[in-house]
Amino acid sequence: MDRVVSPPDAPVSATGHTAGFVTIGRAECLLLLDTVDVGRVVYTENALPAAHPVTFLRDGEEIIFRTGSPVKAAAAAKRAVVGFQADRIQPDRGCWSVLGIGTTYEITEPTRLADLDHRLPRPWLPDHDGFVLAIALRLLTGRHVAAL
Template sequence: MYPNDGFRELGREECLRLLATVPVGRIVYTRKALPAVLPVNFRLDHDGAVVLRTAAASESARAVDGAVVAFEADAVNAVAQAGWSVVVTGRAEVVTDEAERQRLEGIGLCSWVPAPEEVFVRIEPDLVTGRELLAGRTLYGLHLSA
């Protein structure tokens, strides 16, 4: 990051704190050798892992199981031209341990589209990065205009 570019790098703990404040993010994975992005609802687990819940038969559950993925979430104020973005990169795994599945049932995560058989997908946070836009266009004395 360049000095005075209007962004502030966020530390890991601040990134995880911000992630916990929004309900929707995007998982980035590979589908047929091409990048794919899917909006999803999620929860953070106690150790900072990102947890998703989806249909067991979904293409995305099969595609991400055992793969390294990225997960991004943000909050943006378009009028003020300010906000933040956090990216978690790590290995995604479908949770198969029954005790762990039962524990995850208690975190309050529901699938947007309920299915007869659902799975939890857990993304281990190997790399957590983020940045905050500090001042938007007002940083350089520019005024917002339509």
């Protein structure tokens, strides 16, 4: 694949290239999310942007993660719009980044919680698993750059 190098602020061209990056389609973005288990939830806290790393699982078109925060669970119950970003950076093998935007909700249905329990990675802290939240991905974009 030929790499196209553009000025840093160039718009995406018809071929899906900008500034040396190649645009990744939704289907490939979903598959790439299966290859990592840490991402970042991007949200608003006290009217300021915030990002929080989480261990996660992609389940269909949703990102699922655990939290111990009742504040985050309450925001999810209000269907807050959040971002989700994950990446793999390996300069010798190529790099990619995926960004999703979607609405959050708390998963409370017992059958689904039981199904997710054995598949979800554990959070880093043992007391941060009281709530299981989902981000229903509405927008999903990604970029890839070949090995440098």
